Amino acid sequence: MEFTRNLSDNMNYLNKKLDVDVNFDLVYRTFHIADKEACLYYVEGFTKSDVWQKLMEDFAPITAEDLPANAHDFSKKKLPYSQVGLVADDETMIKMLLAGISCLFIDGYDKCFTLDCRSYPARSVSEPEKDKVLRGSRDGFVETLTFNTALIRRRIRDPKLTVEIMNAGESSHTDIAICYFKGRVDESLLTMIKERIMKLKVDALTMNQESLAECIYPHKWYNPFPKFKYSERPDTAAASLLEGNIIILVDNSPSAMILPSSVFDIIEEADDYYFPPVTGTYLRLSRMIISVLTIYLTPLWLLFMQNPEMIPNWLRFIRLSEEPQVPLIFQLLILEFAIDGLRLAAVNTPSMLTTPLSVIAGIVMGEYSVKSGWFNSETMLYMAFVTVANYSQSSFELGYAFKFIRMILLVLTAFFNVWGFIIGFILSLCAIVFNKTIAGKSYIYPLIPFHVSELKKRFFRGRLPHREK
Structure with missing residues (x-):
């Protein structure tokens, strides 16, 4: 009207x-x-x-x-x-x-x-709980869109930084900000993202960024490896913009979607750049090695336990000290689910009860479960390492992708022994190698296609670049 x-x-x-x-x-x-x-x-x-x-x-x-x-x-x-x-x-x-x-x-x-004299209810701009750093800025994104764009503008004072506003959802009309740096962004990818957002036919973005991510990239849902990098840190978002990436901010969401993102982009963290090159390289390589260990450690140990003759002499100490009462595969799978149960319990437990819950979980699931015969101490040890190692990188999505691959490896190894481990290993490689970013490029670039200088940058933290005018 x-x-x-x-x-x-x-x-x-x-x-x-x-x-x-x-x-x-x-x-x-x-x-x-x-x-x-x-x-x-x-x-x-x-x-x-x-x-x-x-x-x-x-x-x-x-x-x-x-x-x-x-x-x-x-x-x-x-x-x-x-x-x-x-x-x-x-x-x-x-x-x-x-x-x-x-x-x-x-x-x-x-x-x-x-x-426009709005005053949105908002919490303070504080360091995010998940994306913490040992050194660096302590501010983080909040649920208010204008605050988040201001945090990025504060770091990049250049007119080439562009922030376009769009909205999606027939009922919610959720505000979406697309941030990019003119002259460095992939224009074809930017056009594709805008067109997909404009063509969205959804009632509401009820889950904010996850709803948007599933709408603009609906393909290959069966591959668990994430297609986007999420960050609650404005400095990470600003650095990604200067590298030519696109940042998507959704109102009511305290994190930024960074795309396109490869597996190397997701593993990278701000601490790599807040320390000198040698220290940053050590942190990055340690994170990569630990990530690989979280996938293959328990399946490889299960393979050795099923084939004791394959264990070299210098690794004899990894053998079971007691005969298992419950098959090892069931022990490992039960612990995989139990750890997720404890994680969910910790999220929903009031802060005043967190310490008692940790003590109960440590005593009951640690000591008594071994004494009762449900679990061997070696099984508890390796699963404890995997659990702690999962927190070495900040991406929840990547951590669960590693978990799903690890569980598939365990099941295949238990049923088909050596061949099962080989098949699982090949499947895990295929899940990464044949995955694509939202731009349609290789998920493991610069390994495929191989690019020596870019590969060095991914593994070794060099000096920060200085762009000449």
């Missing part, structure tokens, strides 16, 4: 459309500007009251002779505020109102004045 010059008609339509008599947080207030009646619509909790108090003071001295003939002139001459817009239809106005923008109607004008 197009707005008319009659304020009463506009108010009657909007009051019925918005159901303002039922919704207590949808507020409208009538007042006068000169001899004209005016009505202000806003959402309680989103509007800065001090801004409107100042505007009311500015409206008071306006006389009938001062009122311009059209809405455009009024917005330029009589609205002393920087973020003012004009809207002519109800659909656009309602979207903006529910996003927190105040909407003003004045009798005699057929346009709605939109004033």
Whole structure:
């Protein structure tokens, strides 16, 4: 519907459309500007009251002779505020109102004045719990989109940094910010991402970034390796932008989606660059080696236990000290599920009970489970290493991808022995090698296609680049 010059008609339509008599947080207030009646619509909790108090003071001295003939002139001459817009239809106005923008109607004008004086509820900008660093900045993304874009702008003060706003969801109309650096971004990938977001046919992005990720990249869901890198650190997002990546920020989500991302991008962390090259290289290589061990350690140990004659003399100490009461494959699989159960319990346990829960879990699942005969001490040792080693990298998605591959390897090794391990090893390689980034490129570049200089950068942390002007 197009707005008319009659304020009463506009108010009657909007009051019925918005159901303002039922919704207590949808507020409208009538007042006068000169001899004209005016009505202000806003959402309680989103509007800065001090801004409107100042505007009311500015409206008071306006006389009938001062009122311009059209809405455009009024917005330029009589609205002393920087973020003012004009809207002519109800659909656009309602979207903006529910996003927190105040909407003003004045009798005699057929346009709605939109004033962006929003004040979103937000928590403090603090260091994220998962993406912690030993050295470096301690700020992190929050659930408010404008705060997140400001954290990136603070680090990159260049007009080539572009932040485009879009929205998705028939009901939610969730704001999505696409950030990129002109001249360094892959233009074809950028165009493809924009087109996919514009063509989204979803009711709401209920799970924020995960909902968006599944919509813009619906293919190969069976491959567990993540297609996106998620980070709650503004410095990581800023560095990725300067490398030519695209950053997607979704309102109500405290993390950034970085794409395209290979497995090497996901394994990298900010600590690699906050320390000197030698230390950064050591941290990076340690993380890569530990990641490989989390996949193959327990399947390889199970293979040796099933074939004791394959154990070299210098590894005789890894043999079981006691005969297992429960088959090793069941011990390992039970512990895999039990560890996830403990993790879920820790997430849902009140902080005051975290310590007692840890003590109970350590005693019951550690000591008593071995004494009861359910588990061998060696099984507990290797699973404890795998559990702790999973936290050596910050990506939950990559950690669970390693877990699924490890469990497939365990099952194949238990049923088909040596050939099962070989088949599982080949499957794990295929899952990585034949995976593609969202840009359609190799997931393990620069290994495939092979690129020597880029490969060195992935494994060895060199000096930070200095771009010449």
